[in-house]
Amino acid sequence: MTQKxxxxxxxxxxxxxxxxxxxxxxxxxEITVGPPREYGASGNGKGNAIFIFEDLLDSLNDGRVTRLxxxxxxxxxxxxxxxxxxxxxxxxxxxxxxxxxVQTPPSNVGFDGxxxxxxxxxxxxxxxxxxxxxADGYIEDWxxxxxxxAENQLVAQARQAVNSINNKKFPEHFFSxxxxxxxxxxxxTPGGGLGSLIGNKLLNENSESYKGLSNWLRKVFY
Numbered sequence: 010m011t012q013k014x015x016x017x018x019x020x021x022x023x024x025x026x027x028x029x030x031x032x033x034x035x036x037x038x039e040i041t042v043g044p045p046r047e048y049g050a051s052g053n054g055k056g057n058a059i060f061i062f063e064d065l066l067d068s069l070n071d072g073r074v075t076r077l078x079x080x081x082x083x084x085x086x087x088x089x090x091x092x093x094x095x096x097x098x099x100x101x102x103x104x105x106x107x108x109x110x111v112q113t114p115p116s117n118v119g120f121d122g123x124x125x126x127x128x129x130x131x132x133x134x135x136x137x138x139x140x141x142x143x144a145d146g147y148i149e150d151w152x153x154x155x156x157x158x159a160e161n162q163l164v165a166q167a168r169q170a171v172n173s174i175n176n177k178k179f180p181e182h183f184f185s186x187x188x189x190x191x192x193x194x195x196x197x198t199p200g201g202g203l204g205s206l207i208g209n210k211l212l213n214e215n216s217e218s219y220k221g222l223s224n225w226l227r228k229v230f231y
Contacts (some may be wrong), residue, residue: 012073012074012075013039013040013041013074013075013076013077013230014039014040014041014042014043014045014065014077014078015030015040015041015042015043015072015077015078015079015080015226015230016043016045016048016058016062016065016077016078016080017042017044017058017080017081017231018045018052018053018054018055018058018080019041019053020044020045020053020082021107021202021203021204022080022148022203023042023043024042024045024202024203024204025148025202025203025204025206025207026042026080027042027204027224028204028208029146029207029222029226030042030226030230031120031128032207032208032225033226033227033231035083038228040076040230042057042179044056044057044067044199045058045060046059046157048061048064048065049061053085055081055082055091055096057080058079059079059099059100059103061098062077062079062103063103063177063184065077065084065102066104066107066134069132070131071130071173075132076132076133076229076231077084077132077134077135077229078134078135078136078137078226078229079100079134079136079137079223080137080139080148081096081137081139082138082139082140082146082147082148083096083138083139083140083145083146083147084096084145084146084147085131085146085182087143087145087162088180088181088182090145090182092145093138093142093143093144093145095116095138095211097115097138100136103111103148104134105123105132107127107129107131108129108131109126109127109128109131109134110125110126110127110128111125111127115142115143117143117175118142118143119141119142119143120136120141120142120217120218120219120220120221120222120225121141121221121224121230122135122136122221122222122224122225122228123135123137123138123142124135124225124228125134125151131205132160133190133228133229135160135225135226135228135229137222137225139151140154140216140218146185147151147185147186148203149185149186149188149189149217150185150202150224152190152206152212153188153192154218155184155212155213155214155216155218155219156192156211156212156213157210157211157213158164158213159210160192160211163192163195164188164192165175166195167188167191167192167195168188170191171184171188187204188191193205193206196209196211
């Protein structure tokens, strides 16, 4: 059975993208969204996602996978993570030997996302490096940037609340994660995960970030 596959870092991302794909018109059985563990990795996370991505690339050769997309966080270079550019370069090293036209340095695609053609006739590959395909950060940064206008005051209050904490236990580069969790904790059903942002009028579907990600998904899984 052939598959359209979207590989993500973890279960929260999986729920988020399953919900987003339904919102833009895809049925759940049309596209398989999964974190690394579902493909045999020992754990989830960015490193495991890129490791499994290499295996899935090989599955394009025999048709087991017919469309493939990868979504990972850029992370923060200042905190010891790869950051955007090193993340892109690590993925590039997997794509270039397989005939994909990968630009170095990366083009400034922003919210269009990366779509790479293949010189040998294999399917296009879609890559989205959260949040903006050009800056360090996380999916939570994308979520905050995509907040609906009616949520702006609550998001601002969440930022203020997180900023006001003395002796924060989380590292500074996780500020957006703390803000997003606080914002979600103040909803009608407190404490929902990232997937609860979809379909509850919490995101601005006309924002550049939301439209860009939605259009990228459509291009990858046409």
